[in-house]
Amino acid sequence: MKGAAPPAAEQIYAAIDATWPPAAMARLGGWTIREGRGGGSRVSAATWEGPGPAEESLAGAEDAMRALGQTPLVMVRAGQEALDRALEASGWRVKDPVVTYAGPASALPAPGLEVAEAWPPGPEARAVWAEGGIGPERIAVMDRAAGPKVALGMGGGVAYVALHDGLAMLHALEVLASARRRGLGRALMGAAGAWAARQGAGQLVLLVTRANAGANALYAGLGMAQTGGYHYRELAP
Amino acid sequence: MRRAARLGGLLAVLLAGPALAQTLSFPEGAVMTAERQEPEGSYALPLGPAEAGVVPTRRVEGALTMQAWRLPETEDTLALLAPLREQILAAGFTPLLDCETSGCGGFDFRLAVELLPAPDFWFDLGDFRAFAAEKEAEEEALVLVVSHTAGAGYVHLARIGPASEEAALSVPAEAAAAAPPASPADFDSELEARGRVILADLSFETGSAQLGPGPYASLQALARYLAAHPGRQVALVGHTDSEGGLEPNITLSRRRAGSVLERLVSRYGTPRSQLAAEGMGYLAPVASNLTPGGREANRRVEVILTSTE
Numbered sequence: 001m002k003g004a005a006p007p008a009a010e011q012i013y014a015a016i017d018a019t020w021p022p023a024a025m026a027r028l029g030g031w032t033i034r035e036g037r038g039g040g041s042r043v044s045a046a047t048w049e050g051p052g053p054a055e056e057s058l059a060g061a062e063d064a065m066r067a068l069g070q071t072p073l074v075m076v077r078a079g080q081e082a083l084d085r086a087l088e089a090s091g092w093r094v095k096d097p098v099v100t101y102a103g104p105a106s107a108l109p110a111p112g113l114e115v116a117e118a119w120p121p122g123p124e125a126r127a128v129w130a131e132g133g134i135g136p137e138r139i140a141v142m143d144r145a146a147g148p149k150v151a152l153g154m155g156g157g158v159a160y161v162a163l164h165d166g167l168a169m170l171h172a173l174e175v176l177a178s179a180r181r182r183g184l185g186r187a188l189m190g191a192a193g194a195w196a197a198r199q200g201a202g203q204l205v206l207l208v209t210r211a212n213a214g215a216n217a218l219y220a221g222l223g224m225a226q227t228g229g230y231h232y233r234e235l236a237p
Numbered sequence: 238m239r240r241a242a243r244l245g246g247l248l249a250v251l252l253a254g255p256a257l258a259q260t261l262s263f264p265e266g267a268v269m270t271a272e273r274q275e276p277e278g279s280y281a282l283p284l285g286p287a288e289a290g291v292v293p294t295r296r297v298e299g300a301l302t303m304q305a306w307r308l309p310e311t312e313d314t315l316a317l318l319a320p321l322r323e324q325i326l327a328a329g330f331t332p333l334l335d336c337e338t339s340g341c342g343g344f345d346f347r348l349a350v351e352l353l354p355a356p357d358f359w360f361d362l363g364d365f366r367a368f369a370a371e372k373e374a375e376e377e378a379l380v381l382v383v384s385h386t387a388g389a390g391y392v393h394l395a396r397i398g399p400a401s402e403e404a405a406l407s408v409p410a411e412a413a414a415a416a417p418p419a420s421p422a423d424f425d426s427e428l429e430a431r432g433r434v435i436l437a438d439l440s441f442e443t444g445s446a447q448l449g450p451g452p453y454a455s456l457q458a459l460a461r462y463l464a465a466h467p468g469r470q471v472a473l474v475g476h477t478d479s480e481g482g483l484e485p486n487i488t489l490s491r492r493r494a495g496s497v498l499e500r501l502v503s504r505y506g507t508p509r510s511q512l513a514a515e516g517m518g519y520l521a522p523v524a525s526n527l528t529p530g531g532r533e534a535n536r537r538v539e540v541i542l543t544s545t546e
Binding site for chain 2 (some may be wrong): 017021024025026027028029032033060065067068072086146147148163164165197198199200
């Protein structure tokens with residue numbers, strides 16, 4: 001069993017690709033290129049795995065993303081300051097700084113409300129997601145995850161949790177505007193923790209944009225710790 | 238559980254047995270990272286490099302096997318491809334395509350060819366080779382894609398054609414699994430005499446219920462036993478060490494047994510009616526939980542014979 005130690009950044013990056021998988025990944029020298037098929041930044045951004053300076057092969061990565069019909073987008077991870085400066089100098093602009101949170105799955109409070117667990121997600125869950133902008137392309141992302149996974153749902157709220165290598169990762173937590181301020185987010189987090197613990201996962205991990213004040217307050221209020229973060233840089237057309 | 242390494246090379250040839258004409262032999266140190274088999278599959282066979290962004294393909298049908306292999310410290314895709322290509326040509330195959338990176342069509346080629354995903358097979362858009370060949374008389378075709386990245390070489394093999402037993406050139410199969418726990422005869426007699434066998438060669442990710450890609454000699458032996466005795470039933474029973482709570486451990490052990498059940502159904506066509514999956518958590522140790530070695534031994538999946546006649 002995995003212990004309660006917070007996961008290392010590399011574990012989190014591996015869990016992102018496994019629980020929220022791009023349609024395809026390929027390398028281009030030190031770059032990992034992701035084919036997102038409309039599934040959003042997380043599945044479309046390239047990452048620099050090194051070694052050496054990224055600048056020399058940046059144009060190739062750009063071409064590869066354009067060949068896929070994608071706007072060139074790079075995920076800059078913690079510690080990649082040199083890459084960040086190189087992108088800045090080449091006119092790539094910052095997009096969506098993201099914070100990662102982690103906490104022991106079993107430490108989250110019991111939901112208190114009845115939360116349905118299902119895979120594949122039912123029509124109600126899909127409708128809530130669709131309302132929040134999580135359409136078929138992102139459902140296809142969830143479909144691709146090979147490990148154990150679940151859609152958690154309760155009147156107007158829904159979330160997706162999947163397992164990779166002892167980590168449970170939560171994505172796509174969505175509560176309808178009309179159902180907010182009733183503790184649904186908190187209940188879904190509790191249900192996610194309970195599901196994760198039953199699967200034998202030690203830690204529950206999630207990603208949230210720094211700008212989403214409500215979500216950041218929810219996760220911090222549940223005792224989850226910020227473990228790091230990343231941001232994107234985009235080459236505007 | 239310990240991750241069992243699967244070695245290609247000589248072992249595959251030696252264990253192929255007299256029934257097979259030839260088995261494709263991988264260099265020493267090659268490790269299979271993933272395999273997918275479809276008894277009735279189809280594959281878009283690449284016939285040439287991309288022209289105006291489109292790779293010409295022909296759809297072929299038959300038993301499909303896709304395998305991904307990783308080789309250590311390889312910098313040269315030709316060194317990866319050449320020995321495999323040589324064996325395929327020696328087996329009487331006719332080449333359809335033999336190209337390199339931009340000569341294949343670069344990105345357009347990657348998008349046209351079905352490959353097992355990363356991280357089992359890493360494809361470098363800037364450095365790869367592809368080779369396709371067929372043996373028309375047998376309606377048998379092979380597609381090799383080789384690449385290298387971050388100091389490791391990767392070989393992707395797709396084979397489509399008649400079932401493996403009738404193939405002119407078969408791919409390394411279950412027999413390539415390293416250190417099979419026992420011969421099939423030993424497996425059968427142990428299961429019947431003692432009522433249980435520990436499936437010692439299985440490997441799971443730490444804390445995960447996902448079974449490694451295999452192949453596993455123990456599952457092959459079990460599938461063969463159940464096919465030979467269609468009236469018999471077994472239970473797969475998962476066990477853990479005593480770290481963590483009882484309930485999550487029981488859940489994890491049951492899920493691991495369930496993964497083994499699914500693999501038997503999907504890979505070997507074993508009827509579900511012959512199988513059950515249960516989990517004991519840490520309640521039935523075979524060794525002390527006080528030592529790492531003991532805990533390792535306690536993390537296991539066993540098969541028990543539940544039939545009474």
